[in-house]
Amino acid sequence: MVQSLAQGRSTHSAARAEDRIYDAIRHAVLAQQLPPGSRLPELTLSEIFGVSRSVVRRALVRLAGDHIILMRRNQIAVVARPGPEETAQIFEARRHIESEVIRQVAGHLGETARTEIAGLVDAEHTAHREGAHEDRIHLSLRFHERLADFCPNQVLAGILRELILRTSIAVALYKVPGISACYREGDHRGITDAIFAGDSELAARLAREHLDHLEQRLTLAERDGQVDLASILRR
Amino acid sequence: MVQSLAQGRSTHSAARAEDRIYDAIRHAVLAQQLPPGSRLPELTLSEIFGVSRSVVRRALVRLAGDHIILMRRNQIAVVARPGPEETAQIFEARRHIESEVIRQVAGHLGETARTEIAGLVDAEHTAHREGAHEDRIHLSLRFHERLADFCPNQVLAGILRELILRTSIAVALYKVPGISACYREGDHRGITDAIFAGDSELAARLAREHLDHLEQRLTLAERDGQVDLASILRR
DNA sequence: TAGACATTAATTGTCGACACAACATGAAGG
């Protein structure tokens, strides 16, 4: 409930520098622009964002706490690379928590919320038909995150947000190169309909199956890539 | 402060300094020695542990990520003080996750694990009968944490560990002053028996009721206390 | 006495410097 990140206007905007770094990396990972294993040197980041390493470090420590990056002693931080077993556990945990979140959302949804969710689903569908792969992924993530926002239990919602991120990392790692293999047309629509109809059990079950399907579409082939940090994180 | 002659500290012993601080505060919060609202000034901590503020800061950022402490801009970090609503959400989340963890544990428990768990339950029972309140709390927490350790899904277990901590903070805040009001004699034993018998559904249900009972024993009276950091954290 | 206000102390925010460890490179030897 107390989700407000309301930051006062204090020190110029340096107050937000840490959050800028945190959000930029988070966003880049979500958008699958920073593949698992990507290196994140403190000095490079401090130059990109124009602050000292102290600020970068703080953002990195937070990201490490979220299991988004891995910080090992005396080594460069890297984007997390969950193994097959951990990936399975992440999916299972997300199924268990998201189904409950959706069960709770099924009741508490106002009119404005409904139209927003329905709009997201429509937009995603359109993006898919037009082949806008990037947009579709973004809208899909937005769909799940907004549902979390509307959950009355924001503690559960916070846990779900973290798991959505970790799931994204796993998908980025193990998805088949083919573009939108991990998308099933009516899933989000079906979940939404069940939520609107107030059928919480059906909605929860559909969410479970939705995630099941996504997990089954993954393969376990490994691969890594190098990226240009500045071009991705700069904005 | 007078410890400044420690020139010969090698880097890898200092490496654990951060973990020492993190664990010490974590432990002190769990043991309810650091009441919610306690202030944690960086300089004070750095003097207590004989390191610079950089190391302290890192530990504090991690703790803030775990929702154990609250760090607001330009203000002293304080131990979290969840309000009534957040407390209810924490309990609900924990019920939902711990029941699943216990459901999973019910199958995968080797002989050594069983004896250890049973030993913990017995020791807790003894501590209760002898009025060793501190020991009982410690053993009770140990019981829940060890169950998490034995869960095959360690992602879920990690989430549960965080919720156990947050629950402890809430209990420290809202428990009635009377000593062991939040203890029901046979609860842990019953859960253990169900787990050993392989009855995962029963075990999960008992865990839920166990937490329900604990939550209902809380009152919402507010209070705060000042403590001497050095005497608690020093070891 | 109670409240408003100016002043002082305490605390966090940020930075740059230096020491140490890990990594990359290349030479020497088998």
Add this chain to the structure above:
DNA sequence: CCTTCATGTTGTGTCGACAATTAATGTCTA
């Protein structure tokens, strides 16, 4: 050709210093 070792480079670990901000203190007035 491959392995091994020395060496330089890169990057992190920690610290202390200074600036900016908040909290605390004391003073004055009604």
